[in-house]
Amino acid sequence: MAALMDTRILLRKIKDLRSLTPRRNRVKTKWAGSLPKYPATNLALQNFDATYKLQLGEQWPSVRVSLLCEQKYGALSNNFSDNEGVIAHLQSQGCRDIVSCALDVGTRGMAASSHDKPTSIESITVSPDMPTVSLSPNIKCLVFPRRDVSRFKPSRPDAHGLLGYYLMDAASILPVLALDVQEGQSVLDLCAAPGGKALVLLQTQAIRFLHLNDISWGETERDTFDRVLVDVPCTTDRHSVKEEENNIFSRVRTKEKQKLPQLQLELLLAGIKAVRPGGLVVYSTCSLSQLQNEYVTERAVHLAREELGISLQVADLRPLTQLFQDTFNFAPDPYLGQLVLPHLTANFGPIYMCKLQRLN
Amino acid sequence: MSFLPGWHVLRWTLRSATCTVLSRRQNIPQQPVMSTCRLYCSTDRRTNQPSLSPKQLQPGRDLSLQALLDMGFTDAQADQILEQANRSRGSKIENAASMLMTLFVLGLNTSSVVKVLQKCPEVMYVNGTHLQQRIDNLRRLGLLEGSLQRVVSHYPPILTLPLKRVNMVARFFREKCAFTVQQVTEILRDSPAVLQTDLGQLEYKFQYAYFRIGVRQPEMVKSKLFRVTLDEVRCRHSFLERRGLYQTPDKKGQTCIINPKLNDFLNVPEETFLNDIAKATQEEFEVFQKLMAKEWQEEDDEQERDTGADSDDDDDDEEEEEEEDLKSGYSKRK
Numbered sequence: 001m002a003a004l005m006d007t008r009i010l011l012r013k014i015k016d017l018r019s020l021t022p023r024r025n026r027v028k029t030k031w032a033g034s035l036p037k038y039p040a041t042n043l044a045l046q047n048f049d050a051t052y053k054l055q056l057g058e059q060w061p062s063v064r065v066s067l068l069c070e071q072k073y074g075a076l077s078n079n080f081s082d083n084e085g086v087i088a089h090l091q092s093q094g095c096r097d098i099v100s101c102a103l104d105v106g107t108r109g110m111a112a113s114s115h116d117k118p119t120s121i122e123s124i125t126v127s128p129d130m131p132t133v134s135l136s137p138n139i140k141c142l143v144f145p146r147r148d149v150s151r152f153k154p155s156r157p158d159a160h161g162l163l164g165y166y167l168m169d170a171a172s173i174l175p176v177l178a179l180d181v182q183e184g185q186s187v188l189d190l191c192a193a194p195g196g197k198a199l200v201l202l203q204t205q206a207i208r209f210l211h212l213n214d215i216s217w218g219e220t221e222r223d224t225f226d227r228v229l230v231d232v233p234c235t236t237d238r239h240s241v242k243e244e245e246n247n248i249f250s251r252v253r254t255k256e257k258q259k260l261p262q263l264q265l266e267l268l269l270a271g272i273k274a275v276r277p278g279g280l281v282v283y284s285t286c287s288l289s290q291l292q293n294e295y296v297t298e299r300a301v302h303l304a305r306e307e308l309g310i311s312l313q314v315a316d317l318r319p320l321t322q323l324f325q326d327t328f329n330f331a332p333d334p335y336l337g338q339l340v341l342p343h344l345t346a347n348f349g350p351i352y353m354c355k356l357q358r359l360n
Numbered sequence: 361m362s363f364l365p366g367w368h369v370l371r372w373t374l375r376s377a378t379c380t381v382l383s384r385r386q387n388i389p390q391q392p393v394m395s396t397c398r399l400y401c402s403t404d405r406r407t408n409q410p411s412l413s414p415k416q417l418q419p420g421r422d423l424s425l426q427a428l429l430d431m432g433f434t435d436a437q438a439d440q441i442l443e444q445a446n447r448s449r450g451s452k453i454e455n456a457a458s459m460l461m462t463l464f465v466l467g468l469n470t471s472s473v474v475k476v477l478q479k480c481p482e483v484m485y486v487n488g489t490h491l492q493q494r495i496d497n498l499r500r501l502g503l504l505e506g507s508l509q510r511v512v513s514h515y516p517p518i519l520t521l522p523l524k525r526v527n528m529v530a531r532f533f534r535e536k537c538a539f540t541v542q543q544v545t546e547i548l549r550d551s552p553a554v555l556q557t558d559l560g561q562l563e564y565k566f567q568y569a570y571f572r573i574g575v576r577q578p579e580m581v582k583s584k585l586f587r588v589t590l591d592e593v594r595c596r597h598s599f600l601e602r603r604g605l606y607q608t609p610d611k612k613g614q615t616c617i618i619n620p621k622l623n624d625f626l627n628v629p630e631e632t633f634l635n636d637i638a639k640a641t642q643e644e645f646e647v648f649q650k651l652m653a654k655e656w657q658e659e660d661d662e663q664e665r666d667t668g669a670d671s672d673d674d675d676d677d678e679e680e681e682e683e684e685d686l687k688s689g690y691s692k693r694k
């Protein structure tokens with residue numbers, strides 16, 4: 001292929017064309033040539049092309065285009081606000097609550113465990129050989145249907161200044177649901193800022209004590225919590241291919257990026273130490289990277305046993321993900337944990353989660 | 361044969377088109393009479409060999425049903441043409457006869473003429489002389505027998521465009537986009553609608569292909585780039601690019617992956633594009649198109665905000681824009 005000519009030749013007066021042409025179609029004075037030479041987003045893409053093509057094979061192109069396109073949001077209903085009208089309005093626009101849909105999927109055709117008194121947790125047995133899944137019906141997250149690319153309007157405060165809903169990646173409620181919080185439990189959110197998943201946790205209205213932590217984790221409270229969420233810093237894949245600002249692939253952050261798996265491992269181990277025997281830890285990231293997902297989890301389980309004497313059991317998340325098949329596009333054969341793969345028809349994620357139960 | 365003065369269009373050279381003239385509704389003879397006349401085209405203005413019957417060629421006469429039947433139209437076709445002609449409120453109706461004859465001379469048969477008028481009723485009102493000039497001009501631009509008739513049948517509005525416009529677009533392609541004369545002919549042949557497209561849009565599409573897709577003029581022509589809407593071009597290209605299947609070549613023309621040819625992803629039906637090139641589902645592409653439309657809309661809105669109020673007060677003065685800066689160009693590569 002012949003070399004591209006210098007784009008400067010294109011610098012010309014475009015005034016007369018403007019009124020004829022929709023703005024975006026107007027002759028440009030500059031094409032790609034003027035962009036920074038090594039934008040971090042490009043570096044991220046190169047890195048992902050190299051690693052994810054191997055990891056995801058034929059699925060990678062579909063995931064790649066989804067990462068590069070507008071993501072889909074979910075509207076997490078704020079139970080503490082007066083939002084019935086707002087929610088009804090969203091429903092009239094075609095939104096549906098993915099949690100109640102999942103509950104429907106679960107109860108349909110399956111033997112649902114009966115409840116004598118209403119509680120904040122509903123239990124579902126998906127199939128006879130699968131363990132029971134419990135979902136908090138208090139968590140409501142509304143999304144537009146598959147293939148629908150409508151956007152939510154920003155939520156407006158009610159009479160008391162409370163927002164009716166929060167917009168977030170709908171897939172990020174999954175790690176919280178996986179945490180399976182029961183009435184009256186104590187929960188640690190180890191990497192809480194900016195607080196998205198903490199909000200989801202609060203919606204359950206089941207938590208007796210919620211400890212929110214970020215950055216400085218002193219190892220003071222061992223063997224304490226019923227539930228620990230370890231939502232670690234990661235390569236934030238979607239952000240990294242789209243935004244230059246605060247991009248972990250920028251040259252200056254190379255070291256930090258290289259140290260991520262180590263930091264993630266340390267954080268997960270800290271979470272494992274903080275949970276009580278019998279309690280649950282959910283590890284989650286918003287990256288597709290096996291190095292940051294499966295390998296970290298595997299290594300943590302190994303180190304916990306070898307060095308801390310803590311045995312962990314990896315819980316099966318399929319009963320949970322089966323309930324959300326219609327909403328999310330899960331990676332087909334994960335060998336450890338579950339991964340929501342972005343797809344244009346359901347552009348949520350990526351979200352990785354792995355659930356560990358501490359045995360002793 | 362008598363030849364009417366002033367109808368200089370009828371300076372034809374012989375060409376091998378035939379026109380079957382069916383006369384019906386005539387008193388005598390009762391049976392339809394078939395007569396064949398040779399038709400001529402006007403590549404050489406000095407030659408003077410008309411051979412159509414004067415009755416058919418008479419320009420000033422009313423466009424009567426009989427005249428149309430004499431020309432070989434069926435009853436239904438004739439009625440249709442008359443109805444159309446009458447809509448023009450009489451004033452220019454005398455053009456119709458000369459216009460029709462010019463089309464016959466071009467080599468179109470009655471049914472093609474009817475189709476032309478159906479597709480583009482405005483042709484009805486084009487003065488015969490102008491029509492002939494426009495046809496001559498298209499020949500001058502390289503549309504030769506066969507191609508010329510196909511273009512006219514396929515895209516009759518081409519006959520309604522002033523010479524000035526047509527030549528300006530041809531010149532734009534040559535001078536601004538560095539297409540060769542031959543390539544311009546091919547563009548006009550394959551995508552005559554460019555003649556009615558805003559030049560700014562054409563240039564944008566060209567630039568998009570040149571800089572973003574990274575293809576040269578011959579490939580643009582081969583893939584019939586100008587037949588595809590800009591949105592479609594960008595959708596298919598961006599879809600491949602975002603899937604990691606297409607890269608803009610660098611300054612040396614190199615890429616890390618092997619790009620599919622523009623011709624293979626643009627000049628094929630969507631199904632082929634999706635199955636063979638993008639390897640994606642139709643569902644994905646459908647959503648992608650919706651998302652792209654939104655992205656572009658937002659780009660527009662953003663630019664709107666950036667450029668502010670001063671941007672919309674310029675008039676569209678094609679001529680001026682044409683004169684200006686035509687010298688800047690793109691390297692020609694064959």
Ligand SMILES: C[S@@+](CC[C@H](N)C(=O)[O-])C[C@H]1O[C@@H](n2cnc3c(N)ncnc32)[C@H](O)[C@@H]1O
Nearest residue numbers: 191192193194195196197214215216231232233
């Ligand atoms: C993916 S974000 C958490 C998002 C949050 N869970 C939510 O849903 O909104 C990761 C967080 O880990 C925090 N972090 C980084 N290093 C940490 C450390 N050593 N200890 C605890 N938190 C840390 C970062 O400040 C960042 O806010």
